[in-house]
Amino acid sequence: MIDLSNELAIGIDIGGTNTKYGLVNHRGEILEKGDIRTDVHENVESFIDAVYDVLSPIIEKHKGDGVVKGIGIGAPNGNYYTGTIDYAPNLTWQGIVPLVKLVTEKFHLPAALTNDANAAAVGEMNYGAARGMRDFIMITLGTGVGSGIVANGQLIYGHDGFAGELGHTVIRPGGRKHWSTNIDGSLEAYCSATGIVLTAKELLQQSKEESSLRQVNPDELSSKIIYECAVKGDPIAKEVYRFTGQILGEALANFVMFSSPEAIILFGGVIKAGDLIMLPTREHMEKNLLPIFQDKVKLIFSELKEADAAILGASALVWDLRE
Amino acid sequence: MIDLSNELAIGIDIGGTNTKYGLVNHRGEILEKGDIRTDVHENVESFIDAVYDVLSPIIEKHKGDGVVKGIGIGAPNGNYYTGTIDYAPNLTWQGIVPLVKLVTEKFHLPAALTNDANAAAVGEMNYGAARGMRDFIMITLGTGVGSGIVANGQLIYGHDGFAGELGHTVIRPGGRKHWSTNIDGSLEAYCSATGIVLTAKELLQQSKEESSLRQVNPDELSSKIIYECAVKGDPIAKEVYRFTGQILGEALANFVMFSSPEAIILFGGVIKAGDLIMLPTREHMEKNLLPIFQDKVKLIFSELKEADAAILGASALVWDLRE
Numbered sequence: 001m002i003d004l005s006n007e008l009a010i011g012i013d014i015g016g017t018n019t020k021y022g023l024v025n026h027r028g029e030i031l032e033k034g035d036i037r038t039d040v041h042e043n044v045e046s047f048i049d050a051v052y053d054v055l056s057p058i059i060e061k062h063k064g065d066g067v068v069k070g071i072g073i074g075a076p077n078g079n080y081y082t083g084t085i086d087y088a089p090n091l092t093w094q095g096i097v098p099l100v101k102l103v104t105e106k107f108h109l110p111a112a113l114t115n116d117a118n119a120a121a122v123g124e125m126n127y128g129a130a131r132g133m134r135d136f137i138m139i140t141l142g143t144g145v146g147s148g149i150v151a152n153g154q155l156i157y158g159h160d161g162f163a164g165e166l167g168h169t170v171i172r173p174g175g176r177k178h179w180s181t182n183i184d185g186s187l188e189a190y191c192s193a194t195g196i197v198l199t200a201k202e203l204l205q206q207s208k209e210e211s212s213l214r215q216v217n218p219d220e221l222s223s224k225i226i227y228e229c230a231v232k233g234d235p236i237a238k239e240v241y242r243f244t245g246q247i248l249g250e251a252l253a254n255f256v257m258f259s260s261p262e263a264i265i266l267f268g269g270v271i272k273a274g275d276l277i278m279l280p281t282r283e284h285m286e287k288n289l290l291p292i293f294q295d296k297v298k299l300i301f302s303e304l305k306e307a308d309a310a311i312l313g314a315s316a317l318v319w320d321l322r323e
Numbered sequence: 324m325i326d327l328s329n330e331l332a333i334g335i336d337i338g339g340t341n342t343k344y345g346l347v348n349h350r351g352e353i354l355e356k357g358d359i360r361t362d363v364h365e366n367v368e369s370f371i372d373a374v375y376d377v378l379s380p381i382i383e384k385h386k387g388d389g390v391v392k393g394i395g396i397g398a399p400n401g402n403y404y405t406g407t408i409d410y411a412p413n414l415t416w417q418g419i420v421p422l423v424k425l426v427t428e429k430f431h432l433p434a435a436l437t438n439d440a441n442a443a444a445v446g447e448m449n450y451g452a453a454r455g456m457r458d459f460i461m462i463t464l465g466t467g468v469g470s471g472i473v474a475n476g477q478l479i480y481g482h483d484g485f486a487g488e489l490g491h492t493v494i495r496p497g498g499r500k501h502w503s504t505n506i507d508g509s510l511e512a513y514c515s516a517t518g519i520v521l522t523a524k525e526l527l528q529q530s531k532e533e534s535s536l537r538q539v540n541p542d543e544l545s546s547k548i549i550y551e552c553a554v555k556g557d558p559i560a561k562e563v564y565r566f567t568g569q570i571l572g573e574a575l576a577n578f579v580m581f582s583s584p585e586a587i588i589l590f591g592g593v594i595k596a597g598d599l600i601m602l603p604t605r606e607h608m609e610k611n612l613l614p615i616f617q618d619k620v621k622l623i624f625s626e627l628k629e630a631d632a633a634i635l636g637a638s639a640l641v642w643d644l645r646e
Contacts, residue, residue: 077615086615087615133482135486149581149582151475151477151481151486152474152475152479154474156581157475158583159456159458159584159585160583160619161583162583162616163458163474163582164583165581166580166581168613169577170576170577173494183611183613250493254492255581257488257489257491258479258486258487258581258582259472260481260483260485260486260488262482288506290488290504292400
């Protein structure tokens with residue numbers, strides 16, 4: 001028997017502006033964490049040097065606590081099979097970036113890469129709400145809508161490493177055009193924070209009803225402000241969340257009939273609206289399900305602290321690394 | 324090394340009216356086959372007795388050719404995990420039928436059960452177009468629309484054994500109500516043979532255009548007749564298949580963004596329309612995909628003979644049976 005209890009993992013979450021990093025143990029406890037800027041590094045080599053400079057003293061300091069087994073990385077368009085970041089629109093480094101190769105060479109440690117929502121799913125399976133589950137879907141509802149799908153206890157990467165782009169599935173054919181993909185009527189066009197603001201602007205234009213949202217400068221309208229108005233009973237703000245929940249529920253019904261998960265785990269700023277969005281979500285999900293799927297699927301919230309979830313998710317990739 | 328080459332499998336495909344059965348070897352060759360009526364048996368025990376009566380002489384006769392390893396069964400609402408048929412609308416036996424238990428007791432052979440479309444996917448993986456593929460989606464387009472999804476080399480059964488009901492995903496919210504599920508705008512409501520006839524009737528009503536379909540008694544209209552008229556250049560019949568292909572393509576795009584398969588394998592009467600349906604299908608699939616998925620997914624036809632596919636699919640379940 002090998003004692004795994006003293007193994008440690010590094011988790012790195014690369015975002016367009018900032019990169020978070022942390023040192024994590026098997027129980028999902030973060031021993032150290034921090035962040036650096038991503039966007040100041042014009043080339044990826046200088047970025048990796050900067051990550052190395054902050055992480056090597058941490059690795060040195062915790063030598064006594066355990067062996068660092070590897071580095072897990074979550075990044076937009078991160079490909080698990082190739083270890084590359086492919087054409088990520090939010091990152092300065094263009095084209096195909098061989099991230100795993102570069103990180104391994106620099107740190108002399110094995111590394112694994114996937115996109116941020118897939119990493120979130122692996123984090124939830126290792127440390128969070130999906131512990132012990134073999135079939136679940138993770139949906140992250142923030143600025144965008146991401147997803148990670150686990151079936152038979154394994155993350156679905158697809159034949160090319162890019163599976164699980166549920167935010168870009170079409171749920172309203174011919175509907176709202178997405179601002180960057182140009183796809184009409186995708187889930188992200190409605191159920192992201194950006195989509196919620198667009199729905200509010202549309203409803204304010206279409207209706208003559210009184211609304212405290214009319215006092216807000218349209219350029220400053222945010223999903224948070226809409227939520228605050230909804231809580232105070234503003235009818236248009238409430239309708240924005242009801243409509244968003246309806247679209248989300250219809251989309252979730254389709255996902256359930258695909259992989260029949262035990263649970264759908266929701267994460268991100270949008271779900272802070274609680275029942276305002278979740279009640280219509282559940283209603284419209286159940287309504288669009290075949291009877292054999294009804295009243296079975298758990299809709300639950302992530303159990304990971306929002307600030308730590310990205311690091312934890314990335315770190316959890318390490319536990320599946322083969323030697 | 325155990326020599327597997329002389330193992331044989333029994334495949335049974337249970338339909339509402341008829342049940343097909345066959346004895347199959349590892350190469351997918353059917354040594355014997357036949358069929359019996361399903362609907363004349365008011366209880367499942369009498370049905371299993373009838374299956375036993377036709378199969379036991381076959382098993383006896385082929386004793387010299389190999390060892391029968393087990394029995395694979397495809398049936399509507401067949402559940403792989405529980406071995407039961409649950410509330411199948413087309414079968415006389417109501418409620419939950421413990422089919423695997425009853426078959427095992429009668430034949431003294433291990434048995435496995437799943438729904439017919441899942442069995443088709445397993446058949447394609449073992450003997451057909453999906454040999455060597457680890458990620459593909461099987462879509463059967465006949466009277467209904469069924470599906471089987473393979474990811475990481477495994478069929479996705481979901482947490483309850485019912486995954487892969489893609490025919491019931493909603494592709495036109497608020498659209499055509501399905502005649503039996505009552506779900507609005509599901510794929511099956513448009514892309515099944517039944518859906519195609521409904522589309523033709525709608526188009527004939529909405530348009531005043533000349534069409535040879537107007538000479539057909541509406542009660543006798545079938546997807547086959549519509550296809551024959553389309554081939555002769557009838558504009559409404561052609562539009563029926565173009566529209567059906569559009570809906571199918573939009574649905575396939577959503578499925579691709581879920582599990583990123585290497586191929587989608589199509590099977591069933593509807594695809595006999597060939598390019599009439601497949602050209603719009605591919606066009607609208609590609610149009611609704613993120614660039615990272617475009618021009619990658621193979622759209623291919625089943626390689627199994629239609630008459631044998633159900634028996635082959637069911638038999639292939641046997642090769643994964645654990646001792």
